[in-house]
Amino acid sequence: MTTNRLLTVSAMRRVDEAAIAGGIPGYTLMRNAGAAVAARARVLAPSGGRILILCGPGNNGGDGFVAGRMLAGSGYRVALQLLGDLGTLSGDAALAAADWQEGGFSVDVAASDDLSSFDLIIDALFGAGLSREIAGEARVLIEAVNRSGTTVLAVDVPSGLDGDTGEMRGGAIAATETMTFVTLKPGHLLQPGRSLCGGLHVADIGTGEAAVEAGFAAVGPASFRNGPDLWQDAFPRPGAQAHKYTRGHALVLSGPAFKTGAARLAARGALRVGAGLVTVVSPTAAMAENAAHLTAIMLRACDSPDDLDDLLTDERLDTVLIGPGLGIGETARDLVAVAASAGRKLVLDADALTSFKGQAPLLAEHLSEGGSAAVLTPHEGEFARLFANTRAVEVGLSKIERTRRAAAIVGGIVVLKGSDSVIAAPDGRAAINDHGSPYLGTAGSGDVLGGLIAGLLAQGMEPFEAACAGVWLHGDAGLRHGPGLIAEDIPEMMPEVLAELLGA
Ligand SMILES: NC(=O)C1=CN([C@@H]2O[C@H](COP(=O)(O)OP(=O)(O)OC[C@H]3O[C@@H](n4cnc5c(N)ncnc54)[C@H](OP(=O)(O)O)[C@@H]3O)[C@@H](O)[C@H]2O)[C@@H](O)CC1
Ligand SMILES: Nc1ncnc2c1ncn2[C@@H]1O[C@H](COP(=O)(O)OP(=O)(O)O)[C@@H](O)[C@H]1O
Numbered sequence: 001m002t003t004n005r006l007l008t009v010s011a012m013r014r015v016d017e018a019a020i021a022g023g024i025p026g027y028t029l030m031r032n033a034g035a036a037v038a039a040r041a042r043v044l045a046p047s048g049g050r051i052l053i054l055c056g057p058g059n060n061g062g063d064g065f066v067a068g069r070m071l072a073g074s075g076y077r078v079a080l081q082l083l084g085d086l087g088t089l090s091g092d093a094a095l096a097a098a099d100w101q102e103g104g105f106s107v108d109v110a111a112s113d114d115l116s117s118f119d120l121i122i123d124a125l126f127g128a129g130l131s132r133e134i135a136g137e138a139r140v141l142i143e144a145v146n147r148s149g150t151t152v153l154a155v156d157v158p159s160g161l162d163g164d165t166g167e168m169r170g171g172a173i174a175a176t177e178t179m180t181f182v183t184l185k186p187g188h189l190l191q192p193g194r195s196l197c198g199g200l201h202v203a204d205i206g207t208g209e210a211a212v213e214a215g216f217a218a219v220g221p222a223s224f225r226n227g228p229d230l231w232q233d234a235f236p237r238p239g240a241q242a243h244k245y246t247r248g249h250a251l252v253l254s255g256p257a258f259k260t261g262a263a264r265l266a267a268r269g270a271l272r273v274g275a276g277l278v279t280v281v282s283p284t285a286a287m288a289e290n291a292a293h294l295t296a297i298m299l300r301a302c303d304s305p306d307d308l309d310d311l312l313t314d315e316r317l318d319t320v321l322i323g324p325g326l327g328i329g330e331t332a333r334d335l336v337a338v339a340a341s342a343g344r345k346l347v348l349d350a351d352a353l354t355s356f357k358g359q360a361p362l363l364a365e366h367l368s369e370g371g372s373a374a375v376l377t378p379h380e381g382e383f384a385r386l387f388a389n390t391r392a393v394e395v396g397l398s399k400i401e402r403t404r405r406a407a408a409i410v411g412g413i414v415v416l417k418g419s420d421s422v423i424a425a426p427d428g429r430a431a432i433n434d435h436g437s438p439y440l441g442t443a444g445s446g447d448v449l450g451g452l453i454a455g456l457l458a459q460g461m462e463p464f465e466a467a468c469a470g471v472w473l474h475g476d477a478g479l480r481h482g483p484g485l486i487a488e489d490i491p492e493m494m495p496e497v498l499a500e501l502l503g504a
């Protein structure tokens with residue numbers, strides 16, 4: 001079974017319990033987990049190479065003992081070090097340790113020297129049972145592993161990484177690869193966890209589908225790794241009889257003269273992703289500047305919220321992007337209020353968000369008035385300003401929880417951007433995106449993202465799916481382009497990105 005759905009650490013425990021209750025011995029699960037680790041180790045270490053297995057005092061260590069026995073059996077020179085006392089091992093971990101010893105192998109005391117002489121280190125110190133900050137001997141060991149420069153394969157999670165939040169607890173292994181079980185957990189995708197994990201692998205350990213379903217039932221609102229599986233079926237594909245008026249019309253509000261570039265970047269994104277028509281709505285004083293740079297994209301004058309209200313009497317103008325380069329203040333708030341009360345599908349970004357600094361409830365009121373479907377795309381700074389003094393910014397929350405709470409507060413989709421962008425809906429559905437590139441961190445990149453989402457909304461995609469798809473397409477463009485990327489390149493990558501996605 002493969003799925004892009006995520007289990008929390010406690011829900012994963014529920015999967016194990018349900019599998020065991022269903023008649024699969026815990027030790028069978030552990031043997032399957034250890035076998036998956038050993039299989040990956042055979043790829044990472046040269047045949048017959050030296051492998052060090054660092055085992056902790058719980059079942060994560062148990063997986064290490066199992067993998068060690070299998071690797072020693074297939075000709076690797078395996079050293080195994082235990083952090084803790086052999087005598088205190090219990091349950092399946094004790095069985096695994098006994099099997100290892102029955103093979104005639106020794107259990108050494110964990111020592112942090114000479115680590116660079118190994119071809120591979122398997123980190124089986126702590127997994128789902130991490131219960132406190134890494135300190136003392138464990139910390140010294142983890143730091144030595146990270147200094148050694150040796151390839152590291154982490155079992156379940158890099159030790160010290162919180163599988164739910166992606167946060168480090170006092171220190172963590174920086175792994176080359178991570179082998180986890182059944183599904184990914186949020187901490188594998190949220191930063192810094194995503195970076196600490198290195199390459200991600202997921203193994204089926206024979207829990208059976210019913211046990212996995214029991215885990216999903218225990219998890220609360222569903223969360224996913226963002227990817228085409230999540231939204232591909234809903235992705236707009238024009239039929240043979242489509243024409244521009246059936247492919248949606250997106251409006252992008254421009255900022256004042258000399259601040260118009262952001263809106264044009266967004267508009268280009270909306271057009272390239274397939275909206276039939278895109279119009280930049282510009283202050284009269286900035287019309288010449290906008291006109292000088294626009295060709296396929298249309299241009300209309302608008303100098304006030306009242307002008308926007310007049311424009312929106314045309315029902316075909318069904319999606320409005322407000323914020324990039326707009327300017328901060330009352331006018332921006334009024335423009336949002338007008339578009340929202342006209343019931344338009346909205347993308348709110350940048351200055352439209354900052355204009356509601358500390359006033360998230362007021363924004364929520366506007367959105368609910370017209371029943372607007374809205375997607376908000378804050379980066380961390382805009383998020384902190386908009387949701388100041390709300391329960392979305394309480395300390396200690398994971399990024400996924402913050403985004404979920406924010407979505408519930410405003411009653412719309414929130415995309416909290418970054419290298420681990422999180423997309424959440426008011427009903428708690430959430431997706432974490434790790435399909436992207438640091439080259440996307442460039443001026444105007446977020447404006448294009450807003451445009452992509454607006455273009456998908458205009459074509460009739462539901463807002464959660466449109467937001468997930470927009471973030472993924474944006475990330476895919478970044479990955480394909482690589483070094484040298486500027487924001488202008490992102491829309492121009494869409495033909496290539498979409499051709500592969502749609503199999504065109
Ligand atoms: N049947 C199953 O469930 C399966 C589970 N599987 C595997 O089991 C793993 C979960 O095992 P687990 O629950 O035993 O927890 P684990 O991660 O080994 O750590 C617990 C130990 O570490 C200790 N400890 C914690 N934090 C610490 C710290 N900061 N510094 C120092 N010590 C610390 C903690 O001490 P305590 O808190 O009890 O004092 C306890 O002794 C899971 O990740 C997967 O790999 C697979 O085999 C598939 C089947
Ligand atoms: N390291 C990274 N990895 C992946 N995506 C990134 C990274 N850094 C930035 N991005 C993406 O680039 C965009 C930047 O948007 P934003 O911060 O609003 O920039 P701007 O205001 O200049 O347009 C976001 O979509 C963000 O997710």
Ligand SMILES: [K+]
Pocket residue numbers: 060123124125126127154155156157158159
């Ligand atoms: K580990």
